[in-house]
Amino acid sequence: MNFLAHSILSPNDPLVMLGNLCGDFVKGSKLEGLNTSVAEGVRLHRSIDSFTDSHQLIREAKAIVRPEFKLFSGIVIDMFFDFYVAKNHSFLKKHVEYVYDSAHAYSTDLPDSFNNVLFYMHKYNWLEAYAKVEGLRRIMSQMRKRIGDKSPLDESVDILILKEQEFDILFKTIWEDAQKKFNF
Numbered sequence: 001m002n003f004l005a006h007s008i009l010s011p012n013d014p015l016v017m018l019g020n021l022c023g024d025f026v027k028g029s030k031l032e033g034l035n036t037s038v039a040e041g042v043r044l045h046r047s048i049d050s051f052t053d054s055h056q057l058i059r060e061a062k063a064i065v066r067p068e069f070k071l072f073s074g075i076v077i078d079m080f081f082d083f084y085v086a087k088n089h090s091f092l093k094k095h096v097e098y099v100y101d102s103a104h105a106y107s108t109d110l111p112d113s114f115n116n117v118l119f120y121m122h123k124y125n126w127l128e129a130y131a132k133v134e135g136l137r138r139i140m141s142q143m144r145k146r147i148g149d150k151s152p153l154d155e156s157v158d159i160l161i162l163k164e165q166e167f168d169i170l171f172k173t174i175w176e177d178a179q180k181k182f183n184f
Contacts, residue, residue, distance in 0.1 A: 001052055001178070004082040004127050007099050008089065009048055009182045014102035015109060016041040021099070022114035023049070035109040044182070051181055052081075057170045064166070065159055072151040079130075079140060079153075080160055084171035086131035096127040133157060 001009070003021055010017035019034070019041020031039040052058050058077060066073040086092055103110070103118045110118070121127065124142075129135030141154040160167060 001048060001085075002078040002082040002130075003121065004089075004130050005085045005175075005178075006045055006048060007127070008085060008095065009178060010041065010044065013037055014098075015106055016044065017099070018102055018106055018110055019043075020045045020048070021103075022110055025111050025114040025117070034111075038109055048178070048182060051178065052174070055174055055177065057174050061167065061170050061174075064163060065156060068159070069151055069153070069156060072147075072153060075143070076140075076153065076156045076159075079136060079143075079156075080167055081171055081174070082130040083133075083136045083160065084168065085175065086128070088172075088175075089131075092128060092131060096125070099127060133161060136160070 006020045006023070007017055010020045015035055015037030019038035021041070022038070023042045023045025026034065026042045031042060034042065053074075061077045061080070062073040065076045069076050089095065100122050103122065107115050107118070124138075126139055129139055137154050137157040140157060144151065144153040147153075
């Protein structure tokens with residue numbers, strides 16, 4: 001799961017939600033300097049990642065893209081998952097506004113490295129962009145540039161289009177399982 005799914009799988013507390021979003025930007029046990037609620041969100045992020053990484057259907061989804069994307073198959077599936085969540089979330093626009101408003105209101109409680117990401121996330125409206133194939137392709141292209149052109153991440157969207165029904169079935173079940181486990 002990527003940013004959108006993590007933000008949705010959060011309790012109704014903006015600081016916990018933001019901590020859940022920035023989990024990848026807080027390394028190791030460096031929680032001591034964080035706001036208590038942000039630290040709780042980071043722990044939630046790690047719990048969600050552990051859940052999804054061990055989910056059999058995530059392994060199946062990664063196996064579909066692994067031949068072409070190898071080490072980047074996890075990134076590809078995380079992004080595909082946010083595409084699935086975005087296109088099936090009935091309150092997407094309202095939720096995205098909540099995320100961006102919360103990020104603005106509590107930016108001083110977040111790691112600087114994540115505030116830099118939030119700037120671009122908001123500027124290019126990544127969270128809503130996930131809902132459309134071309135938005136996902138654009139985000140994947142930006143990621144490809146950021147990691148040094150090591151993998152044609154933007155081309156992964158072609159696999160998503162080709163196997164969309166198969167991914168929809170996998171992600172629907174995974175999302176239901178995640179919502180049951182992290183029910184707030």
